[in-house]
Amino acid sequence: EVIDAGAISRFQQYLQINTAHPSPDYPSAVRFLESVASSIAGIRSETLEFVPGKPLLLLTWPGRDPSLTAVLLYSHTDVVPAEPSKWSHHPFSAAIGADGEIFARGSQDMKCISMQHLEAARRLSAAGFTPDRTVYFVFAPDEEIGGKDGAGALAASEKFREMRVGVVLDEGLASPGEEYRVFYAERVPRWLVIKAQGAPGHGAKLYDGSAMENLMKSVETIRRFRAAQFDMLKSGEKAEGEVVSVNFAFLKAGTPTPTGFVMNLQPSEAEVGLDIRVPPNVDIEALERRVAEEWAPSSRNMTFMFKQKASVVDKHGKPMLTVADSSNPWWTLLEEAVKKANGKLSKPEIFPASTDARFFRELGLPAFGFSPMANTPVLLHDHNEFLKQDEYLKGIEVFESIVKTFTSYKHQHKDDESRAEL
Ligand SMILES: [Zn+2]
Numbered sequence: 158e159v160i161d162a163g164a165i166s167r168f169q170q171y172l173q174i175n176t177a178h179p180s181p182d183y184p185s186a187v188r189f190l191e192s193v194a195s196s197i198a199g200i201r202s203e204t205l206e207f208v209p210g211k212p213l214l215l216l217t218w219p220g221r222d223p224s225l226t227a228v229l230l231y232s233h234t235d236v237v238p239a240e241p242s243k244w245s246h247h248p249f250s251a252a253i254g255a256d257g258e259i260f261a262r263g264s265q266d267m268k269c270i271s272m273q274h275l276e277a278a279r280r281l282s283a284a285g286f287t288p289d290r291t292v293y294f295v296f297a298p299d300e301e302i303g304g305k306d307g308a309g310a311l312a313a314s315e316k317f318r319e320m321r322v323g324v325v326l327d328e329g330l331a332s333p334g335e336e337y338r339v340f341y342a343e344r345v346p347r348w349l350v351i352k353a354q355g356a357p358g359h360g361a362k363l364y365d366g367s368a369m370e371n372l373m374k375s376v377e378t379i380r381r382f383r384a385a386q387f388d389m390l391k392s393g394e395k396a397e398g399e400v401v402s403v404n405f406a407f408l409k410a411g412t413p414t415p416t417g418f419v420m421n422l423q424p425s426e427a428e429v430g431l432d433i434r435v436p437p438n439v440d441i442e443a444l445e446r447r448v449a450e451e452w453a454p455s456s457r458n459m460t461f462m463f464k465q466k467a468s469v470v471d472k473h474g475k476p477m478l479t480v481a482d483s484s485n486p487w488w489t490l491l492e493e494a495v496k497k498a499n500g501k502l503s504k505p506e507i508f509p510a511s512t513d514a515r516f517f518r519e520l521g522l523p524a525f526g527f528s529p530m531a532n533t534p535v536l537l538h539d540h541n542e543f544l545k546q547d548e549y550l551k552g553i554e555v556f557e558s559i560v561k562t563f564t565s566y567k568h569q570h571k572d573d574e575s576r577a578e579l
């Protein structure tokens with residue numbers, strides 16, 4: 158089998174750019190992607206900076222028929238931090254392992270997709286292909302810290318309205334099996350900080366109403382809720398995207414000293430941070446009432462604040478679900494394109510975490526989460542994140558097929574009409 162060494166090496170180069178939070182090297186990432194794009198005939202490039210220091214690269218591959226809506230191939234450029242000492246290879250080395258694994262932070266989430274988009278365009282363009290529909294490639298910052306300054310700003314812009322996007326492809330997840338996973342919706346993120354206050358006191362004294370005691374009561378209640386949700390997942394009754402996940406992100410309390418904490422003083426304040434993800438069909442207002450009444454009751458001297466509170470419904474007030482059956486032509490086209498590339502899609506799912514696709518679904522646009530990584534363990538945000546070379550290369554072929562199939566679709570349909578009046 159002939160390996161496209163150029164494609165592998167470009168992927169490695171991109172992975173070697175450290176775009177991890179809290180200080181992602183966006184300038185280098187954009188410069189690199191731009192230079193790759195500049196070698197692809199027919200593609201125009203521009204950098205948009207909705208927020209200073211957070212550049213978004215927009216590539217345009219103009220279609221023959223400007224009356225047709227455009228296809229948006231979307232990816233984010235930032236990655237989550239990694240702890241080098243806990244990796245077998247340095248997370249920004251993109252070292253190749255014995256079985257052809259490319260080890261790097263971002264190899265699955267989601268620098269692979271960014272480069273596969275570009276490589277697919279490179280191959281199609283070199284073969285003389287010109288799309289009928291315009292194809293946009295967006296490489297956006299900020300996804301891992303909320304997306305407001307990246308996809309959020311783009312989706313809210315006049316520029317985006319002018320782009321007349323008709324369908325969006327964003328990230329999915331790796332799949333350990335043969336079939337590619339695909340996502341038509343996602344859980345809504347609710348990041349919650351609960352704060353307890355209480356009387357301070359001597360560490361030897363037993364009394365009611367300390368901040369710690371108030372907080373730990375909540376922690377117990379939250380843990381019971383978490384366990385009940387987790388049980389439905391463990392029993393197989395529900396899928397990961399169908400239960401509410403609640404995880405403890407941090408606990409903060411105590412009176413610090415240079416060597417640790419004061420041990421014989423009960424603190425007057427204590428906090429817990431929670432990462433909560435809510436399926437689109439769950440009554441989120443009921444959950445918010447539960448927070449106010451049971452998890453952070455003011456009667457127990459507690460307050461709470463949502464640090465991330467994404468929208469639950471789209472601009473028409475409808476739940477943010479993209480139709481994933483034959484009534485949505487984009488779904489049919491996606492199935493067809495993947496099949497043509499000798500791949501198979503598994504049953505469409507609700508994405509268990511969150512992606513920037515929500516900013517586009519919020520506008521009422523159809524958006525699918527799809528990362529062509531079969532036979533691959535799910536390692537996003539984990540140690541030793543990797544993608545094998547052959548899976549990466551197969552993914553390029555899948556995107557070639559998608560670009561051809563999507564852009565050759567000539568009909569305007571309901572989505573396009575509703576898009577036009579935005
Ligand atoms: Zn991602």
Ligand SMILES: [Zn+2]
Nearest residue numbers: 237266301537
């Ligand atoms: Zn991520």
